[in-house]
Amino acid sequence: MNKKKRIIFFGTPEFSLAPLKTLYLGGYQIVGIYTQEPKKKSRGLKIKKTPVHEWAESQLLPVFYPDKLNSKNLKLFKELRPDIAILFAYGKIIPQSWLDIPLFGFINIHASLLPKWRGAAPIQRAIENNDKKTGITIMKMNDKLDEGPILNSKELKINSLTNGKNLTELISQDSCSVLFNTLDNYLKGNLIPLEQDSSNSSYAHKIDKNECEINWHEDSLTIERKIRAFYPRPTMWFRFQGKRFKVLSAHTLDINGDPGLILDSKKLTIACGKGSICINEIQAEGKNPMKSEAFILGNNNFLSGTNLIA
Numbered sequence: 001m002n003k004k005k006r007i008i009f010f011g012t013p014e015f016s017l018a019p020l021k022t023l024y025l026g027g028y029q030i031v032g033i034y035t036q037e038p039k040k041k042s043r044g045l046k047i048k049k050t051p052v053h054e055w056a057e058s059q060l061l062p063v064f065y066p067d068k069l070n071s072k073n074l075k076l077f078k079e080l081r082p083d084i085a086i087l088f089a090y091g092k093i094i095p096q097s098w099l100d101i102p103l104f105g106f107i108n109i110h111a112s113l114l115p116k117w118r119g120a121a122p123i124q125r126a127i128e129n130n131d132k133k134t135g136i137t138i139m140k141m142n143d144k145l146d147e148g149p150i151l152n153s154k155e156l157k158i159n160s161l162t163n164g165k166n167l168t169e170l171i172s173q174d175s176c177s178v179l180f181n182t183l184d185n186y187l188k189g190n191l192i193p194l195e196q197d198s199s200n201s202s203y204a205h206k207i208d209k210n211e212c213e214i215n216w217h218e219d220s221l222t223i224e225r226k227i228r229a230f231y232p233r234p235t236m237w238f239r240f241q242g243k244r245f246k247v248l249s250a251h252t253l254d255i256n257g258d259p260g261l262i263l264d265s266k267k268l269t270i271a272c273g274k275g276s277i278c279i280n281e282i283q284a285e286g287k288n289p290m291k292s293e294a295f296i297l298g299n300n301n302f303l304s305g306t307n308l309i310a
Contacts, residue, residue, distance in 0.1 A: 149193030
C-alpha cells in the first residue's frame with residue numbers, strides 16, 4: 001500500500017505545516033521530519049524552535065535539524081530508509097547525494113506556477129509584478145533550483161485585495177489537497193513528470209531589506225503593490241523626523257503632487273511620482289498597528305504640506 005511508504009518531510013515555517021499535517025492525518029508513515037535549527041530570540045535569552053519542529057515534537061515524531069546537509073548527516077538520513085522525501089519551504093539547498101537516496105526521490109511543493117517565479121520569494125514577486133494568477137506546483141527535484149519536472153499544479157487568482165499574508169495562507173491550505181492527490185498517483189506510477197519550458201522562466205529573487213523603504217518617486221500603483229506584496233513581512237516603510245513607520249495597507253488615488261508631500265493629513269494621503277497613496281493602516285516604530293484616522297490624532301506632526309522626504 002502507498003501509505004506504507006516511508007516518508008521524510010522537510011519544512012520550516014508555519015506555512016509548511018498544513019500539508020505535513022494532512023500527510024500525518026491521512027495515515028502516511030512519516031519516519032522523520034527535517035527542519036532548520038532553533039534560533040536565538042529576544043537578544044539571545046531564549047532559543048526558539050521552528051513551527052514544524054514544535055509540531056513534530058508534539059506528535060512524538062522524530063525531528064532532525066542539522067546545521068549542514070553534509071556526509072556525516074547523510075549517514076543518518078540513509079538509516080531512515082526513506083522511500084520518498086517531500087519538501088516545502090525548508091530553507092536549505094538539498095545536495096545531489098541526498099536527492100539520490102529515496103527510491104521515489106524528493107518532491108517539492110513550490111508556491112508558483114513553474115517555470116514562472118523560481119526562487120525564494122515567488123508569492124511576493126507575483127503580487128509585486130501585478131500578475132493576475134499564480135499557483136502551486138508539485139515537482140520532482142533535481143540538482144537545479146526549482147527546475148525539476150512537474151507532476152501537478154493548481155492555478156490561483158490574484159486580485160487587488162491579495163497580499164502576502166492571505167496568498168500565503170491560501171497556498172498553504174490548497175497545497176494539502178494538491179499534494180495528497182499527486183502523491184497517491186505518483187507512488188502508483190500514474191504520473192509522467194513533465195519537463196519545464198525554461199524559455200518561459202522567471203526568477204523570484206530573495207527580498208532585500210533595501211527594497212522595503214518606500215521610494216516616493218515611484219508611481220502610486222507600484223508602491224501600493226509592494227505594500228501588499230511585502231505584508232506582513234518584511235513590510236514597506238518610510239522614515240520621517242528620525243523615526244521609522246511601517247505601512248501595512250494603503251490604496252491609490254489619482255491626486256498628484258511633489259513626491260513625498262502630505263496632501264491630506266486627515267486621510268494620510270501622500271503624493272508619489274505619479275498619483276498618490278492613502279494609508280489605511282500604519283505602525284510607528286515600537287508601537288502597535290493603527291488605523292490612519294487614530295494614528296493622526298496622536299501624531300500632529302503629519303501636517304498637510306509637509307514633505308516626508310528629508
